[in-house]
Amino acid sequence: MTKEEFAASVTANEKKLYIAALSVVRNTEDAADAVASAVAHAWEKLDRLRDESRFDGWLLQITYNEAKKMRRHANEYVSLSDIEDSFAYSEDKSSIEFFDLLSSARLDGKSRQIIILRFFYGYDLPETAKMIGLPLSTVKTKYYRALDKIKKLPGLR
Numbered sequence: 655m656t657k658e659e660f661a662a663s664v665t666a667n668e669k670k671l672y673i674a675a676l677s678v679v680r681n682t683e684d685a686a687d688a689v690a691s692a693v694a695h696a697w698e699k700l701d702r703l704r705d706e707s708r709f710d711g712w713l714l715q716i717t718y719n720e721a722k723k724m725r726r727h728a729n730e731y732v733s734l735s736d737i738e739d740s741f742a743y744s745e746d747k748s749s750i751e752f753f754d755l756l757s758s759a760r761l762d763g764k765s766r767q768i769i770i771l772r773f774f775y776g777y778d779l780p781e782t783a784k785m786i787g788l789p790l791s792t793v794k795t796k797y798y799r800a801l802d803k804i805k806k807l808p809g810l811r
Contacts, residue, residue, distance in 0.1 A: 655706050663709055664693050670774045671717045677756045677766055678721035688724045692717040710775055711785035718767060758807055765800040768793055 655663075664671075671692065676685040696713050703712055752773070756766055764786065771782045783793040 655700060655703070655709070660697065660700065664696075664713070667710055667713060670770075671714065673752065673774065674714055674767075674770050675717050675721040675724075677770065678718060678763065679725045680757060681724075684724040685721065688721040689717055692720040695720065708785065711771065711777065711781075714767075714771065714775070715785065718763070722763070755804060755807065759800070759803045761800050761803065762796075764788070765796045768797050769800050769804075772797065 668689070671689045672685055675688040675692075676682065679685050679688060692713065696716050699716075703709060756769065761769065767786060768779075768782055771777045771785065772779070777785065779793050779797060780790055782797075783790040786793070788796075
């Protein structure tokens with residue numbers, strides 16, 4: 655992967671990575687830091703990527719790991735209204751609503767990751783299972799339980 659391809663892929667996924675990090679750290683500054691740190695780490699370890707078609711999932715996993723590190727040091731929740739400015743450049747507010755939904759459902763880390771890979775990145779469940787290193791049956795169970803939790807949130811009926 656060339657420098658230009660790397661930059662183009664990161665730019666194409668920047669908003670998704672930010673949402674993923676935000677769903678873990680729940681703090682806009684830490685989410686931005688986690689994404690920046692993940693991109694730097696990915697660039698340093700790019701030679702370890704075996705299959706370039708898996709770049710998005712690989713970078714997402716690095717972002718999750720960086721966000722988890724950040725969360726250990728700061729455990730502050732930011733409400734929906736506090737993060738709206740972060741998406742001011744976009745007229746599409748569905749990302750904010752998606753983040754708020756994930757936060758409200760209080761999903762565990764792997765379930766949140768599965769939901770993001772499925773709905774934000776469009777990976778199917780077998781691809782998701784491969785990316786996160788869990789058996790397909792476990793991914794399906796976590797996926798359907800997460801959907802059930804989300805469906806039971808107030809105001810979604």
